[in-house]
Amino acid sequence: MIAIDWGTSSVRAWRLGPEGVAAEARAAPLGIMAVPDGDFAEAFTGLVGDWLAEGEGRALLSGMIGSRQGWREAPYLPCPADPALLAQQLLAVPFDGAEIRIVPGLVGADASGVPEVMRGEETQLLGLAHAIGGTGTVCLPGTHSKWATLKEGAIVGSTTHMTGEVFAALRSHTILGRLMSGPAGGGPAFADGVLRSGQPGGLLHHAFGARTLVLLDRMASDQAASYLSGLLIGHEVRSATEGLPAGAAVQLVGAAELCTHYGEALALLGFVAHGPEGDWALAGLRRIGEAIGWL
Amino acid sequence: MIAIDWGTSSVRAWRLGPEGVAAEARAAPLGIMAVPDGDFAEAFTGLVGDWLAEGEGRALLSGMIGSRQGWREAPYLPCPADPALLAQQLLAVPFDGAEIRIVPGLVGADASGVPEVMRGEETQLLGLAHAIGGTGTVCLPGTHSKWATLKEGAIVGSTTHMTGEVFAALRSHTILGRLMSGPAGGGPAFADGVLRSGQPGGLLHHAFGARTLVLLDRMASDQAASYLSGLLIGHEVRSATEGLPAGAAVQLVGAAELCTHYGEALALLGFVAHGPEGDWALAGLRRIGEAIGWL
Numbered sequence: 390m391i392a393i394d395w396g397t398s399s400v401r402a403w404r405l406g407p408e409g410v411a412a413e414a415r416a417a418p419l420g421i422m423a424v425p426d427g428d429f430a431e432a433f434t435g436l437v438g439d440w441l442a443e444g445e446g447r448a449l450l451s452g453m454i455g456s457r458q459g460w461r462e463a464p465y466l467p468c469p470a471d472p473a474l475l476a477q478q479l480l481a482v483p484f485d486g487a488e489i490r491i492v493p494g495l496v497g498a499d500a501s502g503v504p505e506v507m508r509g510e511e512t513q514l515l516g517l518a519h520a521i522g523g524t525g526t527v528c529l530p531g532t533h534s535k536w537a538t539l540k541e542g543a544i545v546g547s548t549t550h551m552t553g554e555v556f557a558a559l560r561s562h563t564i565l566g567r568l569m570s571g572p573a574g575g576g577p578a579f580a581d582g583v584l585r586s587g588q589p590g591g592l593l594h595h596a597f598g599a600r601t602l603v604l605l606d607r608m609a610s611d612q613a614a615s616y617l618s619g620l621l622i623g624h625e626v627r628s629a630t631e632g633l634p635a636g637a638a639v640q641l642v643g644a645a646e647l648c649t650h651y652g653e654a655l656a657l658l659g660f661v662a663h664g665p666e667g668d669w670a671l672a673g674l675r676r677i678g679e680a681i682g683w684l
Numbered sequence: 685m686i687a688i689d690w691g692t693s694s695v696r697a698w699r700l701g702p703e704g705v706a707a708e709a710r711a712a713p714l715g716i717m718a719v720p721d722g723d724f725a726e727a728f729t730g731l732v733g734d735w736l737a738e739g740e741g742r743a744l745l746s747g748m749i750g751s752r753q754g755w756r757e758a759p760y761l762p763c764p765a766d767p768a769l770l771a772q773q774l775l776a777v778p779f780d781g782a783e784i785r786i787v788p789g790l791v792g793a794d795a796s797g798v799p800e801v802m803r804g805e806e807t808q809l810l811g812l813a814h815a816i817g818g819t820g821t822v823c824l825p826g827t828h829s830k831w832a833t834l835k836e837g838a839i840v841g842s843t844t845h846m847t848g849e850v851f852a853a854l855r856s857h858t859i860l861g862r863l864m865s866g867p868a869g870g871g872p873a874f875a876d877g878v879l880r881s882g883q884p885g886g887l888l889h890h891a892f893g894a895r896t897l898v899l900l901d902r903m904a905s906d907q908a909a910s911y912l913s914g915l916l917i918g919h920e921v922r923s924a925t926e927g928l929p930a931g932a933a934v935q936l937v938g939a940a941e942l943c944t945h946y947g948e949a950l951a952l953l954g955f956v957a958h959g960p961e962g963d964w965a966l967a968g969l970r971r972i973g974e975a976i977g978w979l
Contacts (some may be wrong), residue, residue: 591923593845628886
């Protein structure tokens with residue numbers, strides 16, 4: 390079978406043998422927003438047409454390709470969801486020359502009943518679930534960080550935190566950017582920000598400190614971005630780990646540098662970060678492929 | 685004496701009789717950033733030159749006119765500060781034809797030792813302090829909301845919350861704006877946002893709900909701005925009132941519509957909002973004028 394992780398900005402494809410071994414892999418900067426004229430059939434043929442010609446007849450796709458802006462919208466399935474449920478609800482895409490199925494996204498609600506959605510992460514999470522024994526807390530840091538709870542191989546629920554996007558908006562579009570130079574990184578200022586998140590006053594007040602500390606020569610301007618990053622990540626981690634016992638393990642999945650920073654924040658706040666190595670989108674596509682008998 | 689409240693975007697001037705009665709008042713859109721070539725002496729003469737010619741010889745100025753970008757920088761004084769202290773530390777500005785004094789801003793620290801500054805608000809607060817008996821909690825909502833504690837006529841401390849500016853940045857520079865139409869106002873969506881601020885998950889998670897609630901048809905897109913506004917104001921008010929007993933009074937000073945929304949949030953969270961009527965910058969300038977014997 391062919392496995393494809395098709396996101397907003399890029400696409401990756403694998404040709405899998407019967408045991409799920411990736412015989413070939415390729416990637417392209419052809420995310421769903423970059424497909425000319427939204428002609429996904431054409432883009433799909435351009436990406437894996439040679440594999441089809443060589444006899445592959447089945448393709449399993451996950452990610453934003455199943456969104457309203459993608460090839461065909463695959464309605465969200467309710468949580469909890471495991472590979473067997475997703476396998477039953479794959480969306481078939483009519484295509485001359487191959488059987489194509491899209492993995493649906495998931496919809497759930499947080500503890501207060503406010504909706505949560507994911508699309509693409511469900512496949513990564515199911516790939517990871519298998520590797521960590523089926524149960525655990527997972528954090529996928531990024532523009533919109535997702536925290537998910539896995540139980541006995543199923544995705545029970547998730548919460549989204551706008552941490553990366555709020556950082557960018559505060560830095561580029563508020564007064565904070567004026568006294569901020571250089572990139573955000575780790576180090577003492579990042580740790581100061583993480584620890585600040587637990588003090589009284591709340592995020593809207595804490596953020597202003599990234600200005601006043603520089604204004605009154607208590608922090609160098611080239612440390613302010615790291616401080617603000619630590620502050621926001623600290624607020625995210627504190628909120629997302631409410632209810633977890635001290636010392637609990639959190640699985641971090643994402644870009645290496647970002648996971649390092651989240652690992653540092655988790656350690657400062659009394660949790661144990663794990664960074665399991667693997668390509669979890671591919672692993673999840675394999676698991677769903679197995680569930681429908683394609684592997 | 686002449687009293688002048690000279691801010692970033694506008695300036696207001698009063699001609700006060702010996703009892704502090706405002707015989708004349710005028711205003712101009714000539715904030716410190718709008719003064720041509722930074723020639724503040726020229727702008728001052730343009731504003732009140734006729735009063736000087738008629739015999740006024742003393743002018744007391746407050747606001748951003750005393751900042752590094754203003755006429756002359758008046759160094760911040762430490763909190764706590766009362767009118768007598770400020771009166772001792774006024775900054776004299778050399779000017780041919782009048783005695784000019786600028787009220788300094790204040791510097792303090794929040795409960796965790798992070799610096800806080802104000803410039804202009806100290807004069808409003810001292811004017812208000814007199815009117816409310818010298819002691820109380822004051823909120824000045826806005827782009828950067830300030831909460832101040834007054835005790836026996838002195839400003840004890842303050843905290844700043846970036847609520848208004850964060851709202852603008854989230855609305856205009858994050859994905860939240862895409863599913864948001866129309867202005868922010870009061871009403872049920874605002875109240876929902878205020879109450880949401882007390883649920884688990886934290887602000888970075890709660891903000892994302894302004895998207896998912898619309899995405900899943902749980903909220904109309906023309907209500908999303910009010911919801912986000914309520915959410916941010918709710919977070920601010922909860923954090924700023926930590927330590928206040930339930931039912932405590934909060935004095936609101938600022939634009940009428942914004943104070944109405946803050947009053948609604950305070951009521952929802954169990955506090956009593958007061959909106960004392962008055963021109964507190966003028967009242968504060970009067971009090972300092974009295975302390976230096978100009979009135």
